[in-house]
Amino acid sequence: MRIPCPICGTRDRREFTYQGAAELLRRPAPDAGDAAWDDYLHNRDNPCGEARDLWFHEAGCGAWLVVERDTATHEVMGAELAEKVAS
Amino acid sequence: MANLVALSPCEGLLPQTIGAVTIAEIDPGPVTAILPFKGQDKAVGEALKSALGLGFPAPGRSQSKGGARAIWVGKGEALLMGAACPDLAGAACVDQSDAWCVVEIVGDRAEDVLARLVPLDLRASQFKRGHTARTLLGRMTASATRSGAKAFEIMVFRSMAETLVEELTRAAGAVAARG
Structure with missing residues (x-):
């Protein structure tokens, strides 16, 4: 599996560390209420197919990426900088 | 002593x-990590250029001039080696010699x-x-x-x-x- 880092180019999976679903970037407002925060902290989809995950290019440039991949075929469709997705 | x-x-x-x-x-001689503050990339590159004749390296690149070298080592970070770090107002500079x-x-x-x-x-x-x-x-x-x-x-x-x-x-x- 290879991940196309927007800064370094396509790199081996070994250089990356997996964090979890990119939902993490959608932080609710502080006063959004218990339900929204409970959902944000604990509830995740478990898709068979397209998924958006956070990966850390630990042994490379040190950037956080949002990687689009297919959990069924292991195809990696693309990656972008998490800072661009979050802003 | x-x-x-x-x-x-x-x-x-x-x-x-x-x-x-x-x-x-x-x-490598003196080694300084240079991390430009947000929006200061260009100013830091120009300050380096006027002081040492080399700029802030692009991702995946290194530059050298005389004995001084600048090597990209990560997102928004480069190592200056072989020369004392000039005064850079727009960046965090850390001595890593x-x-x-x-x-x-x-x-x-x-x-x-x-x-x-x-x-x-x-x-x-x-x-x-x-x-x-x-x-x-x-x-x-x-x-x-x-x-x-x-x-x-x-x-x-x-x-x-x-x-x-x-x-x-x-x-x-x-x-x-x-x-």
């Missing part, structure tokens, strides 16, 4: 010549040795002189820079110097054994 003796990271371990490669330690272990591997089979350790295509067609990469060497995070047609410079944190030498010498031995 104690008489302190400075030891380089690979003191007593290098140089070694194994088959068609020579692995030797390099003294003695924190890095710098080793050069030279020889006809240098690419073959590194191919056993680095998950990256370092052949000259893909990785030209001056190109640099943050990647893995064995299980260590490392910085690799092509310094010549048959030469690479490898940098790891000082605490990993002994492991670096072991990995490189073992791989060089394996390449030499295959003839």
Whole structure:
């Protein structure tokens, strides 16, 4: 599996560390209420197919990426900088 | 007063010549990590240019001018080596002299040795002189820079110097054994 880092180019999976679903970037407002925060902290989809995950290019440039991949075929469709997705 | 003796990271371990490669330690001189603040990339590059004649390197690139070198080592970070860091108002500058272990591997089979350790295509067609990469060497995070047609410079944190030498010498031995 290879991940196309927007800064370094396509790199081996070994250089990356997996964090979890990119939902993490959608932080609710502080006063959004218990339900929204409970959902944000604990509830995740478990898709068979397209998924958006956070990966850390630990042994490379040190950037956080949002990687689009297919959990069924292991195809990696693309990656972008998490800072661009979050802003 | 104690008489302190400075030891380089690979003191007593290098140089070694194994088959068609020579692995030797390099003294990088003063090393400063430069991390421009948000939106200050251009100003920092210009300040470096006027002080030392080299700019802030683009991702995956290094620059040199006289004895000074600037090597990209990560998102928004470069190492200035071989020269005192000029006054840069727009960046965090951290003295990392003695924190890095710098080793050069030279020889006809240098690419073959590194191919056993680095998950990256370092052949000259893909990785030209001056190109640099943050990647893995064995299980260590490392910085690799092509310094010549048959030469690479490898940098790891000082605490990993002994492991670096072991990995490189073992791989060089394996390449030499295959003839």
